[in-house]
Amino acid sequence: MPYETKLIKLQKAKGVLPRLRDAIYEPVAAMKVTAWVTNEPVPYSERTSGERVDLTPGAKWGKLWDCAWFRFEGNVPASAAGKKAVMLIDVNGELCLVDQEGSPMQGLTNINSEFDFSLGLPGKRVVDLGYDAAGDQIDLWADAGCNDLFGMYRSGTLKEADIAICYEEIRQLYYDYEVLLELAEHLPEGARRERVVQSLYDAALKLEVIDEETAQQAREILGKELGKKGGDPTLTVSAIGHAHIDLAWLWPIRETIRKGARTFSTVLKNMEKYPDYVFGASQPQLYQWMKEYYPKLYDRIKERIQEGRWEVQGAMWVEPDTNISGGEALVRQILLGKRYFQQEFGQEMKVLWLPDVFGYSASLPQLLRKSGVDYMMTQKLSWNVYNTHPHHSFEWEGIDGSKVLAHLPPEDTYNSPGAPRSLAKIEKSYLDSNISEHALMLYGIGDGGGGPGEEHLERLSREHNLLGLPPVVQESSLSFFHKLDQEKERFQTYRGELYLEKHQGTLTTQARNKWYNRKMEKSLRELEFAASLLLAMGENAYPSEELDKIWKETLLYQFHDILPGSSITRVFEESLERYAAMHGRTQELIAQTYARVAELAGAREGQAVVFNSLPWEREEVVVHKGSRYAVKVPAMGFTNLANAQPCSETATDSALRAEEQLLENQYLRVTFAQDGSIESLYDKAAGREAIMPGQKANVLTVYHDRGDAWDFPRDYRNTVAGRMTLEESTAAIENGQAVLEQHYRFGESTLVQRIVLEQSATTVRFESNADWKETEKMLRVSFPVQVMSDHVNCEIQFGYLKRPTTRNNMIEFVRDEICAHQYIDLSQPDYGVALLSDSKYGYSAERNVMDINLLRSPNYPDPVADRAVHQFVYAIYPHSGDFIQADVYRKGYELNTPLTVAEPSQAPMANGPTAAFDSLIQVTHPHVMVEAVKKAEDSDDLIIRLYETSGTFAETAVAFGVPVSAVEEVDLMENAIGAAGDKLAFQPFEIKSLRVKL
Structure with a gap:
């Protein structure tokens, strides 16, 4: 039959491919x-x-x-x-x-x-x-x-x-055949497709018997079509070999180290065979493991890096979750990550490499630009469920106005097969192809590692300029971004967070890990401040080496399958054990350091000193050795407890009351229903009710949750399993606090809440201890407040976002679960209510109802997720004025950063100079926060990190309690920018870092 149909030809051609594979x-x-x-x-x-x-x-x-x-x-x-x-x-x-x-x-x-x-x-x-x-x-x-x-x-x-x-001739024929067969399936009807199909059919006729002779004949036939080149390209694809390696996920960390060795040794082996092969890998932590466990392999990697065929990628220590990680932690991810690549390989990182994290904080662009990082690569937004992200190439603008050039590979994967279908999809799907001639392709086996195999590299060798496909260039991602940068003037700008419409469950799953993460971030901040006080006092006892080690392990556990809670049981058993050890050691170092500061501050043995690491004066009650003291502690400083006023055990504020259905002080009156929920939260100072009349607050609702670690059902509100039932409550006045202790039960689970109203407090605190034993359940608590606003104010790293409380469209609907750190707040111009937390990140705000996701217990991949004892604190703060006027951000910091009491060192120590100051740093603007005080990486200078919290222009003076020889502004990598004047002028949400020479 001289004229076979195209269908018959293709069917015959397809039948040859598995026979070729088996004959190799x-x-x-x-x-x-x-x-x-x-x-x-x-x-x-x-x-x-x-x-x-x-x-x-x-x-x-x-x-x-x-x-x-x-x-x-x-x-x-x-x-x-x-x-x-x-x-x-x-x-x-x-x-x-x-x-x-x-x-x-x-x-x-x-x-x-x-x-x-x-x-x-x-x-x-x-x-x-x-x-x-x-x-x-x-x-x-x-x-x-x-x-x-x-x-x-x-x-x-x-x-x-x-x-x-x-049989090498058959192996080569297999890839010739595979590439052309797939090309034929993606070509449009026309002469080129007809010729490719005919060649495949003609080759198939030679291969009734497969041996090296017939393979050679078939290759000669196919070679004519493989040799046809494309013309002037409208799109060029930059391809780089990739092996995304999750540092823990469905395997423990110890296996990741071995995965790195297996993957990287395979890369080096293939580089010997394929001279055009360019590979890239991120995460300094992974390289550090190779250096420690496989030094000979590491040396070979370094050779390829110097050669330019191996690209070190990314600007962070690991590829972290960027929703939950704190602001200073993200700074340290970049600082330590970039320094490692610079010191080990002499490479300056310009690209943030985050292909797989579950959403991107709107604070990131500023962090990147102030760290010398100009570009960002991800593809995860292709996982959106309801709304397609509008661009593959765009400028991403953060909350402060900083921009970085972002690219999402149009193939929507970092596991590309590098096949004709890959190139065809890129050409067809690239949303910005009207103004851009460049797109990125990441090929290889990832997640569990492995990287490119011979199949990827053989395909690319045939596709680099094959008629019918966009040309492919094997090159580094940085080379690609340099080309993309030439086109950015025509790209659109996308402002705000890059919200992923999946994986909202990761804001809550594995609550103990999230609790420890918050505590480690705050403890490390406290330790660095304490050690900086010693530096300012003339003692160089800064624990740099140990701090570096603890910081790096804390950053490791912020990896995007550990901190979000989406790994197997063993990962969390091991991380919780290490968290406990690290937290204990950090607290021990804080105590030792403050003890020495107290000694240098002139405190005698048996006396105590109270420390305040926040940049405003605090008047609070502290308890030391069973006694209560009313203290006034200066900003970022300390005071001797001997100067404080002891609280009389007999004198109690007459307004302080604690009954089974009532807590009250001079500012607030809280009334409880029979079921333990709050019926009324009356703000006496403002003369108004904070809870919506007819509704109840602090209702502990349990929902069915048949999701996994990543996702819970979007219609969870329609699947209420019940509410925690109040079994017992007792009220008492304890140490100047009105306390209502409530005992709840649901199924086999119990929750004990101490609802605390301090004598002079304007917040109600819910100190919670839960023994959670439920399976596929989610525990949430809600507060319907008497405030109407179209937006909820949510603290994120170095600022806040306003998110809609309406559900007017699909974008708003799908963003029902939102991430926030120390507070969310609903405010009208004259009044508002804030919800504060010490360790929770998953929130929802619809109309007037604010809601926290407290616990969830999915079955996969950890079948015992969150079935454990948990402790956490949240608080409600009604306030006059909006959340800026009410300094809500301060309430969040105070909840998470308590005053610290320390006694002088008991052991004999060398005499040092007595402190002539009680406040290390003072800022004059109420909306400027000092986020970190630390020793510089390469000197004994102090680094002071400040940011504007309210989203407005601000000007502040910065005063120091010790003599300083010079103050200069630096970037986040601690490189000098210029001398700092008498006052610092902040743009909205701007971060500034100072180097202070003592």
């Missing part, structure tokens, strides 16, 4: 396989310390997370003479071949790993031996993990371990 390798000899199995990894020097197992294909060697050192032995038979020999190895796990010193050489992965197969097959099983291996003896060691790329268990049995012949 011919096993010629089995290898002897021995494994030594252990529960945890052991070094190469101890490789035979485990339980020995002799294996043949089908034999079992381990269970999930077992480790083993494998030994492969064999001889390459004479039949391989003059032919390319390989080893085919699949242990149904991840494997890293090592050299005679135990250094990684190549990573292998089981073929049946969990993955999105539409992007390709993730397995790697082939080890090249070369053309002159006949007669060689094989004696090879490999480090194995009994898990696939995504932590799944795949039988724990040996699948294959063979020496095989690779």
